[in-house]
Amino acid sequence: MIDFELEPQVVERLKMYHMVAENVMRPISREYDEREHEEPEQFFQTMWQAQSLADVAPGGDLKGDLKKDGANAAKPSGPKLRNLLTCATTEELCWGDAGLFLSTPNSGLGGAAVMAAGTSEQKSRFLKRFTEGEPKWGAMAITEAACGSDSAAIQTTATRDGDHWVINGTKIFCTGGQRAVEKSDGFVVVWATVDKSAGRAGIKSFVVERGAPGMQVSRVENKLGIRASDTAMIIFDNCRVPLDHLLGSAEVRKDGGFKDAMATFDATRPIVAAMAIGVGRAALDFIREFLRENHVPVRYGISPRRLSAIERDFMDMEVQLKAARLLTWRAAWMLDTGKRNNLEASMAKAKAGLVVTQITQKAVEILGPLGYSRKLLVEKWMRDAKINDIFEGTQQINMLIVARRVLGYGNKELN
């Protein structure tokens, strides 16, 4: 039966995340936007120690799986709504600060890849570290200079040499890459082809841990926003990893490898959409409060022809955000209930990325000179928001996926 309301226990739990966002993230939000490339150590420790908070990694509650620990976030609504819950908690934390959220020490996208493509032995071997010791990060390395949106065009190679895979290539835009392999005992999951002639089917993912010979972080990007998060370029020069670091099976099958890899997008796109929604809600909540303080009424129910421009703008921001959230929750819920969500995940990502870009830009405009000033965080949210329309598949890529699915086309017919 149609019901889009979270249960009271979940709402209670989200309040905890909101407190963290408000009391742990917001106070240092501006600081680590200005101090790009510096490490919020205190924040790392806090998040790492708050185990249950660190659970919020793309790909969901890993410890839940590993520790078979029933007492995890997803419990109240049953573990089968884990992805939905991850979206809800992600929204709360990104309401606090999207850059800090992305720098939260956890298994991250790398963990998501292991969960999606790894054997259960690999899951426990590679993910156990996130339940103990010092803060660690997991990252995913897909993009290359020559392939942006086109993941199938990967040039990085992995060739077998005795009991090792030898990886060669350069990856860019690797979120958390430096923290994963230079600043902690984490790892990066690298996509590489073991057989170029096999095309997509030849693409496999490899876990490369800190200190692997031949791996080097060659630069960390200066960015428009989400500056607390590191975005690394990593060079693999005859980088050797043991055979059992290839996730899943080494066998090259039409339906294997790349498919698994792509499948992780179906899980991560709703989460990226939820990130966007968190940033958008930060701006929306700020404007709502601001209008209230300035006695600008928001009158639901009156003739649309009687609204003020700002009143209508605010209502539009509000409903667009609601729409994006519902599309996002649906995509996550489908995953949780075992339905294929490839179409819906891209719908959510496309909608959320776009509307949150617009909402945050409008928020700056509504505030005039104040909005443009760095005294407020609104301008930062506008900068942070834009990444959501770009990474994990740009607006255009997601529209392409939606179009293919509704038209029944493959990437041959429509590209």
Added chain:
Amino acid sequence: MIDFELEPQVVERLKMYHMVAENVMRPISREYDEREHEEPEQFFQTMWQAQSLADVAPGGDLKGDLKKDGANAAKPSGPKLRNLLTCATTEELCWGDAGLFLSTPNSGLGGAAVMAAGTSEQKSRFLKRFTEGEPKWGAMAITEAACGSDSAAIQTTATRDGDHWVINGTKIFCTGGQRAVEKSDGFVVVWATVDKSAGRAGIKSFVVERGAPGMQVSRVENKLGIRASDTAMIIFDNCRVPLDHLLGSAEVRKDGGFKDAMATFDATRPIVAAMAIGVGRAALDFIREFLRENHVPVRYGISPRRLSAIERDFMDMEVQLKAARLLTWRAAWMLDTGKRNNLEASMAKAKAGLVVTQITQKAVEILGPLGYSRKLLVEKWMRDAKINDIFEGTQQINMLIVARRVLGYGNKELN
């Protein structure tokens, strides 16, 4: 020196066109929207007799050419601004009624084609009729069921048989086609290929006059708007026309035929854009007056954050229309001053077609239940406006042309 103001004499002359629009067209505007397919005989006679008004045909002042009559509309600003003047007068008349404008007896698009591709002998032979006798129409037949935006894919053939061309094929969406070849001694200019193997270069245009054997108007479309104008489907079944009815040279050259034909678009697109602007201005003027009567202020210069929603909507409608008009006048002016305007003509058409669609839709919305009622003409303007985003190249086709030109691509690279 930059100057976008019409000279006083031109403004005076436009007032005359405006009077016609207001006193001749507006009073029967609703009537011939409701009485689709009926003939506004009185209107035809009036327009036909008002020679100088009938001059307003896409392609400009034909009589001016034929009669070497200095006393024509374009005079005040010199005949070299004829296209610009045609745009200005077209806007005035379409402010009155776009459907009636399109049904004005004159050489129309057919005349434009003769002007663009015909020899001077052909010009006087085919166009003389528009200066004498009963009302007549000239039409152009390009589109076919299998080729919408793709004029190069024309299937209609013309094969030489002794001293005749034999035309076979079916044309659709021929504006004024029925009036041109069934209801008057006019003609339709038909695009057909004399050599399929030659592709675009093989496409030629032929003047087919009323009563030509094998030509038949098989149907007249029921439309969303511009209902006073007839849109015909014409079947050519071994239709025979004399050899000298082929416009220009029969020789198939890479740079010939189709190029001429396409060149007519550079002249007609600004005029279609001006049509759109006329319809949009009708809606804008109505709303301006309506807001004034209802004491809804339009306060230029105040903080945009203090505007009402309707106030901002109106200002946006106003500036979008201004922008479209300036782009349109520029495209026409370039033609008048001998500059290539292919890019600018498509810019104007794309912008005008789109914004006028939006302006008229917004006008209906602003008026609420009144706007939706057929008691006012606003809903009609919304229906009429839409055609401007479709014919003479859809929004998408014109954007494609603009993109090709600014990117330096041909239709091979970008399509």
Added chain:
Amino acid sequence: MIDFDLTEEQQMIRDTVGAFAREEIRPAARPADESGDIPAALIAKIAELGLVRGALPESVGGDGAERSAVTGAIVAEELAYGDLAIAIHCLAPRLLAYPILEMGTDAQRARILKPLAASGFVAATAALMEPRWDFGLTDLQTSAKRDGANWIVSGAKCGVPLAAESETILVYAKSGAGEGFTGVEAFIVPRTSAGVTLGDREKSMGLKALATYEVQLKDVKLGAEARVGGDKGINYSRLMSESRVGFGAMAVGVMRAAFEYTRDYAKERKAFGVPIATKQAIAFMIADMAIEIDAARLLLWEAAAQLDKGADALEESYLAKNYAAASALRVADNAVQALGGHGYIREHPVEMWFRNARGFSALDGLATV
């Protein structure tokens, strides 16, 4: 507990009504739009679905099925997917029945609902809109004044569907002071009451098959029993939320019709040697349609679920309806655009959907759930 699935019963209703809309209503849409008449036989056939009688109590001859705003939204979407004018026509009796079912007195329920539960189509309607450019639900100018135990109702209404063939019209009027949604009452007005005058049938850009009228009320004298809910009156805000959800759901139905037609046309139609659907400009338009349909539907279902939980859902329904209205226009406009010249002629249905879609932001009170 979050759930995006319909109940099995709702799925069954959706499939049944949807199939009927596709097979019976859609083919009749264009002729009805051109002629202005909906075949009586079709109306009778739709009546057999029991869409009005369904939620009425068995005591008055109804089926006593549980009424749900979500289910109502599904029915509204499916019927409008067939045709908007026919959908509004066939559901119009709900405009009288549901407010009385929900907020009427026992006496009113017995008196008014019984005839509406009869088999076959029984016309009934409500008069809400007023002929002003800036008409809004919160500023009714039709007034209801107490006259001892009676009421005197005066004002001008417009866009009243089926007014000419309805025995009874539910009239909304401002009875007292109060901001926003307060101070509004609904009155059961026999069409033949002294002081009630119908204007000629209205002519609109769209909805041409739907007979709507202006209704003048000049000092119409009504007894206390005419006031819906008796002394309690009505919850006007909630009724308007139900109205928005119903009308908004119809917008989704129109969008879906336009989307499916455009999608299929774009895969068939070739330009430059390939289907136009393989061009990003068209493909992205179609993808946008798909996204907006789901977004609008989810927003409306959220409001409907709120209503089913007993909330007023003022904010949710207002935002959702306005969103659906704007999306429907964009989708229908793009459908015409994607079809090009073929979209502009009445041989294809998209121009009709375009005219109908424009009505969602201009009109109010034509549907309920």
Added chain:
Amino acid sequence: MIDFDLTEEQQMIRDTVGAFAREEIRPAARPADESGDIPAALIAKIAELGLVRGALPESVGGDGAERSAVTGAIVAEELAYGDLAIAIHCLAPRLLAYPILEMGTDAQRARILKPLAASGFVAATAALMEPRWDFGLTDLQTSAKRDGANWIVSGAKCGVPLAAESETILVYAKSGAGEGFTGVEAFIVPRTSAGVTLGDREKSMGLKALATYEVQLKDVKLGAEARVGGDKGINYSRLMSESRVGFGAMAVGVMRAAFEYTRDYAKERKAFGVPIATKQAIAFMIADMAIEIDAARLLLWEAAAQLDKGADALEESYLAKNYAAASALRVADNAVQALGGHGYIREHPVEMWFRNARGFSALDGLATV
């Protein structure tokens, strides 16, 4: 007589300034944005172009060239095409010079313009904006009260460029009653006047190379000679129109920079084996940029031509500036989008143009023609 061509002199100016912007200013833009400093050598080099001195009368040491709003718009566009912050910085002295040139008394012209006509860059500025979310040109809260023959000016200003290095600040204040643009005066205020306090340098999302300040005015006592235009005062509306045209023209310059960069990148960058510019989604974005650039420029030139004919051009400049501001944001946003991840990193300039473009709707009074 309708003419879309620039005069030969204007074309020459456009080409000269445009070439300078491309070769000298653009390379300095990113370092200046990161460091917050514009190299003094560059500023001096731009000063040699005589963009401020040009229109000043020979009597004060200027070139006595004819001042034209159209020419001013061209210069503003070309400089901003190089970099917005540097453009505003180098043209800031006009904010003081032009109002006095146009509306000042002979004495004020002699006193104020002479130093500004000197060779090299002489900083000067004006204080218009006030630190309120809903600040508007028609509701200044900075007040100017008569005190015998003198004036007392009080209020808070923000976004004042080069305030710290300017000898003189032109301060706009409300002196009397009157709606809209009436009742506003401009005062020549020495930065060191008692009661004038500068805040710290402001930090904004964009324009990071431009030094702007809050300026507090607390009972600043000024003599009658400080009032621009003496007893006649100023035509505030016209000055604001000139300001909008100048700032709007800068928006066009930013759009053009973003357009050209995106166009070239999209033809280079390959995805799925072909340049992304061959994909309609990207190609149409680029076509839209080209159209919006021309549309905004023509609107601004129309307003400028009106100003050159002596009209106030309130409506034209207001609509044109707001249009240019909205278009600039859209174009810059799409530029970032078209570059994807590369658009989001500071290795490419588009993210800077995106931040700068957002300023056009938030800010006012930073330029003039």
